[in-house]
Amino acid sequence: MACQETDDLCHADPRGALMIIKGQATVVKHTGSHYLLSCLPEWDMFPAVLRGKIRLKGSTATNPVAVGDVVNFEAEVPEGVAAQELTAYVTPENAAVITSVEPRRNYIIRKSTNLSRQSHIIAANLDRAFIIATIDFPEIKLPFLDRLLVTCEVYNVPPTIVLNKVDLYRESHKEMIEAFHEIYEGAGYTVLEVSALTGEGIDELREACRGHVSLFSGVSGVGKSSLIKALDPSLEPKVGEISDVHLQGKHTTTFYEMYSLTSGGFIVDTPGLRGFGLVDLKKEEIALYFPEMLKAAQGCRFTPCTHTHEPGCAVKEAVEAGEISYDRYSSYLGMLDEEGKYR
Ligand code: GDP
Ligand code: ZN
Numbered sequence: 001m002a003c004q005e006t007d008d009l010c011h012a013d014p015r016g017a018l019m020i021i022k023g024q025a026t027v028v029k030h031t032g033s034h035y036l037l038s039c040l041p042e043w044d045m046f047p048a049v050l051r052g053k054i055r056l057k058g059s060t061a062t063n064p065v066a067v068g069d070v071v072n073f074e075a076e077v078p079e080g081v082a083a084q085e086l087t088a089y090v091t092p093e094n095a096a097v098i099t100s101v102e103p104r105r106n107y108i109i110r111k112s113t114n115l116s117r118q119s120h121i122i123a124a125n126l127d128r129a130f131i132i133a134t135i136d137f138p139e140i141k142l143p144f145l146d147r148l149l150v151t152c153e154v155y156n157v158p159p160t161i162v163l164n165k166v167d168l169y170r171e172s173h174k175e176m177i178e179a180f181h182e183i184y185e186g187a188g189y190t191v192l193e194v195s196a197l198t199g200e201g202i203d204e205l206r207e208a209c210r211g212h213v214s215l216f217s218g219v220s221g222v223g224k225s226s227l228i229k230a231l232d233p234s235l236e237p238k239v240g241e242i243s244d245v246h247l248q249g250k251h252t253t254t255f256y257e258m259y260s261l262t263s264g265g266f267i268v269d270t271p272g273l274r275g276f277g278l279v280d281l282k283k284e285e286i287a288l289y290f291p292e293m294l295k296a297a298q299g300c301r302f303t304p305c306t307h308t309h310e311p312g313c314a315v316k317e318a319v320e321a322g323e324i325s326y327d328r329y330s331s332y333l334g335m336l337d338e339e340g341k342y343r
Contacts (some may be wrong), residue, residue, distance in 0.1 A: 017080040024102070026125075027069045028266075031255040037063065037073060037096060043260045046090040048073055049054050051097045056284055059339060061109065066121035067256045067268055068213060070102040071329065106156040108215065122256055123268045129159045130205070132218035132227065135176050136169045142183075146290075146331035148217060149189070153289035157215060160190045162205065164223040167195040181327040187292045196226035206231050210267035213258070216271045224269060232261045239269065286335050289314070293332065306336065 025037035028045060030278050036045045050065060065071060075096035077089040092094050107124035129152045133140055145161075152159040161184055163177070169178065170193075177193070192208070194201030208214075210230065216224045225239045239259065259267045285306040287293045293315050298303060301312025307329075308316075318324040 008206075011028065016080075018076050018092050019079045019081075021075050021077055021081070021083055021086065022072065023086075024070060024072055025077070026258075027065060028258040028260075030065070030067050030256070030257075034092075034095075035098065037098075040266070041264075044084075044087045044095060046075075046087045047092045048090075048096040051099055051106050061119050061121045063121055065098060065101055066107065067109070067258050068124040068126060069104065070082065070125065071098045072100045072102070073098050082128045108151070108155045108157065108224050122259075122270055125213060126157045126268065127212035128208075129157045129215040129217055130208075131159050132164050132216060132224050134165045134169075134222050135163065135173045135180060137165055138219065138221050140180075142327050143331045143334050144219065146328060150281075150286070150289040150335070153291070160192065160208065161294075162192045162194055162218075164194050164228070165229060166193045166194060166200065167198045183327055184326055185329050186289070186323075187328055189269060194227065196223050196230040199230060202227075202230050206261070206263050208264060209261055209267065211244060211265055213266045213268065215268050215270060228259060228267055228269060230252065230341055231267075232259070232263065234262060235259050287332060290332055292318075292328065296324060298332050308333070308336070313320045 012090070023039070025046075025048075026040045027035050027042075028038045029036035029303065033049060035048045035050075037048045038045045048071075062297055073089045073096040077086065077092060081089055086096075104124040106126060108122050108126065108129075109119040110122050111119045131148050131152070133145055149159055149161075163180065165176070181191050192201055192205055194205055196202070205227070216228065228239045229236050238257075255304055256268060256270070259269065261267065280287070283306060287297060288309055293307065296315045296318040297307065299314030299317075300310065301314075302310050305313055305315070307313050315324065315329075319326055319329045
């Protein structure tokens with residue numbers, strides 16, 4: 001197509017004269033040293049590699065570029081090719097080159113559980129996190145859910161809680177579901193009830209995903225892959241290829257991927273959630289990330305207040321009055337206790 005106006009040149013060199021196109025795109029897949037870029041909201045993926053070392057100031061992350069990053073790239077294409085036609089010419093053999101990364105709005109990291117203190121950026125520039133949970137199958141662990149919520153708050157990614165598999169326990173766990181809504185809606189979160197199996201609540205979840213880049217997170221087995229497939233059956237063959245097992249090996253390539261929903265919006269799946277949910281927080285910081293405690297803490301007599309033994313603590317008063325859920329408070333105490341263990 002680029003050859004139309006430069007016919008002679010093309011006969012001499014099938015690729016014609018080359019030129020460099022510069023542009024900006026989003027990273028939609030990261031596999032070791034290879035990336036796929038796309039100019040969102042289109043889904044026109046093309047391969048890219050990093051040029052030299054891109055280091056971000058102050059970052060100890062093993063990957064300088066992550067899924068969701070907006071990057072500047074250069075690509076070599078035949079003269080006359082328009083930017084929209086890039087994908088036809090940028091192939092793995094002639095990949096685009098990532099030259100720099102735009103500042104991130106937010107990002108989430110996965111800490112290595114060994115002592116190296118290395119971290120891996122899972123995804124950047126997320127609009128929302130859907131924390132997938134089940135009351136049963138597998139049985140919910142509220143402290144872990146609270147830890148995930150705190151992590152989202154720390155990373156500045158607003159979380160929505162999705163209770164999946166309600167087909168399995170709606171009848172048997174009626175009261176627990178009710179209590180769950182009370183605890184988490186009381187803390188200021190939205191709770192959606194869905195079933196990837198029956199399709200219940202899926203339209204609502206699809207609506208919530210439209211127009212955003214969303215993280216899907218939650219422990220293994222809660223139905224993250226099933227939900228993504230329910231949201232968009234055309235993703236079926238791709239979803240769930242990456243398993244926990246892949247991520248645990250020392251030298252295996254860690255990769256993350258963004259999915260494009262036909263209905264609009266993008267999802268980043270986080271298989272192998274080990275290490276996510278571990279954030280370094282000082283004791284006095286933890287309560288800042290429990291939104292309902294942060295609000296109540298304005299009334300505490302002392303600042304800082306750990307909301308444990310201090311007289312005139314408005315948080316403890318709110319717990320006693322039933323305005324703050326005892327379960328949430330108890331997760332908070334657990335985190336205070338464990339503080340420092342992950343360093
Ligand atoms: P992931 O590890 O979070 O990606 O979970 P999967 O999507 O692999 O689901 C784990 C298991 O739960 C699979 O056997 C699914 O078929 C099952 N599952 C997922 N969603 C539902 C649901 O809404 N209802 C029921 N009954 N089973 C589900
Ligand atoms: Zn207090």
